[in-house]
Amino acid sequence: MTGRRLFGYLACMFLLAVIAVASDKQSAPSNASNLHITVVKDDNNKPVRNASVVLHPVNKNGSQSKGGFQIKTDSDGNALSEGIPYGLLRVQVLAPGFQTYGEDYQINKPDMEIEIRLKRPGDQLSVYDKAPEKQNAPPATAPPEPKPH
Secondary structure (H helix, E strand, C coil), rough: HHHHHHHHHHHHHHHHHHHHHHHHHHHHCCCCEEEEEEEEEECCCCCCCCEEEEEEEEEECCCEECCCCEEECCCCCEEEEEEEEEEEEEEEEEEECCCEEEEEEECCCEEEEEEEEECCCCCCCCCCCHHHHHHCCCCCCCCCCCCCC
16 A cells, blocks of 8 residues: 555656646746748849748857857748747858848847848959059050160
C-alpha cells in the first residue's frame, strides 16, 4: 500500500504542476508578434517575389544577436513570421537586381505590418572613365622635334 500512496502522491503533484504552468501561460500577456512583411519595387509598387528576408534580434547595445533566420516572399511579395519576440529586430532584404535593404524595427504589437520598398542599383563610378571636364579639353600639343647636330 505504501507504493500506491507514493505513486498517487507523485501523480497528484505532477498534475498540479501542469495545471499551474498552464494557468500561468494563459494569464501572461503575449510578448510575441505576428510579423507581416510586404516587399515591393520602389519604382512601380509591383511585388518582389522570392526575396530573401533575414530577421535578426538586436541586443541592448545595438549589435546583432546570434540566432537569426530567413524567410522568402511569395508571388505577391508577402512573407509572414509568427511568434517574433518583442524588442528590436533587424530586417534585411536581398533580391537579385535590387539594392540590399536593412533597417531596425521595434517589435511591440501582437500584429505588425511592414512594407519594404526595394530600389534598383544606382550608376557605378569607375576610375577608368574620363572625367567630364577632361573630355572637352583641347588636345595636348606635340613636343618640338629635336634638332639634328
